[in-house]
Amino acid sequence: MDSHEPPEASLVRPYTLTAGRTKPSVDLPLEAPVQTLQSAMFHRWPLNDVRGRIVQLCVKSPSVAEISARLDLPLGVTRVLVGDLVTSGYLRVNRTLTELSTRDERRELIGRTLRGLRAL
Template structure:
């Protein structure tokens, strides 16, 4: 599904999010998103529908055909409103992602 408005209008001109979200961070819709559907923005509803199954931040960006920065701001807003769950990545070390995670990402990219 593609949202057809200028990306900066979706974020109110903001380019930074309040929550730090790596591209591999997994997000999923929680039960509150369904209850608050009438008060959510159109973008939040689209993301909520998509994230009924867990997706990475990069996948949300790619599937909605939106810039990564815009998706990070929207997901951060949704997190602040407790409309999504952010699943902490257990595979990062002091210096970044583990080799196993990077291999899975590469395998997924090859599958596209």
């Protein structure tokens, strides 16, 4: 493929990946780091299954927003799919900042966000 050609369009509409659902099954802040659990390592994902690609990405604990950007999926679709994987026991959503968060936790979130933006 010539590097100037546009990427091949997906034949699957994003809303079909979520069966038309628009809300995730768990609380899922956009900045929340998501981590792959050991149980996901034993699951065999069909080729080109976006859920398997999400699980692979989450080995490095990206945020929900990073997953969306890296897979070129709408944010709402990403949130629903990640929520499904969390409730199925394949991913864990790590804690984000609260009003009780320390200064170090806030700095770490800013650093992680900047690293994620640079990676894109």
